[in-house]
Amino acid sequence: MAVRNGIVTLTTDFGTVDGFAGALRGAVLGAAPGLRVVDITHDVPPRSVRDGAFALRCAAPCFPPGTVHLGVVDPGVGSDRRLLVIVDHGMQHVYVGPDNGLFSYVLDVARAFETHEIDIGAFPSASATFHGRDILGPVAGRIAGGADPLAVGPPVAEPLRLPRHVEPMGAREGRVLQVDRFGNLVTTLRPLGGDVVVDVGGVRVARHVRCYAELVPGEPGWYVGSLGLIEVALGDGSAAQAIQRGLDAPVRLL
Known part of the structure; x- marks a missing residue:
């Protein structure tokens, strides 16, 4: 990748x-002061x-070729988990972070990628509790x-992956992938090309709309969201609270 x-x-x-976020930014700029550092989010x-992984899936594809994405959600910091550099040859993006599934959802849609493990032995003074600042930031x-x-180090056959965030085309069964801050239920299912009833854990949602504004207050409905996935919403409210369903609830298209 040039x-x-x-x-x-x-x-x-x-x-x-x-x-901590400022220290990470400083570590990146310390390696190359002329860079532009952009926050996707520090509120995971x-x-x-x-x-x-969901935040990266939403935002990373919006950046131009040549972008480096540094992800540090790392509950295993200091353990023997690996640190990786992943090159997406299709998007011409680079991902830097821990090998814990953080990049799963962007890799689900990558056409071709290579993965290498960072040689942490090259960073003998790194803090055991802040690999983001002392290893990942400088590498990025x-x-x-x-x-x-x-x-950066030897090749890796396959990074750790979370379950896929999207079902195959034509699938009728999936799950709730994410509950966003508005209480919308993002599913792993893609539309089938016509009106269906979306069953979320036994609660059936029949109203198909193009956007939120077509729902009256308190009315549930489903639409195709910006990631091309079926989402369930409630007019002026939280679908998750209204129907009492959340992450990993089973979803069926009827």
Whole structure:
């Protein structure tokens, strides 16, 4: 991958109250001061790899070729879990972070990618509790500055993966993948091309709309969201609260 645009994105569960997000940004810029560092989010719920994976899936494809995405949602920091650099040859993006499934959802839609393990022995003074600052940040900065992303260490056959975030085309059974901050239920199912009834854990939602605005207050309905997946919403409210269904609830198309 030869393209570099000087952009590094950050996706973490650090929050913004403490100085950890700032330290990570400084570590990236310390490796290459001319970079542009862009926050995707620092509000991933603590230790929630799944939420971090969803944030990256929503935002990473919006960035231009040559972007380096640094993800640090790392409850296993200091353990023997691996640190990875993943090159998506189709999008020409690079992902840097722990091998815990954080990049699963972007890899679900990647056409071709290569993975290498970062040689942490090259960072003997790294803190056991802050690999983001002491290893991942500098690596991301160097790669964004032009270093070879595949020279960080040995190749890895396959990174750890979460269950796929999208079912095969034509599937009628899936699950709730995500509950967004508005209480909408994002499913793993794609539309079948016509009106169906969406059954979420035994609660049936028949109204098919194009967008939220077509729902009256308190009315449930389903639509195709910005990721191309079926979502269930409630007019001016939270579908998750109204129908009392959440993550991993079974979903069927009837």
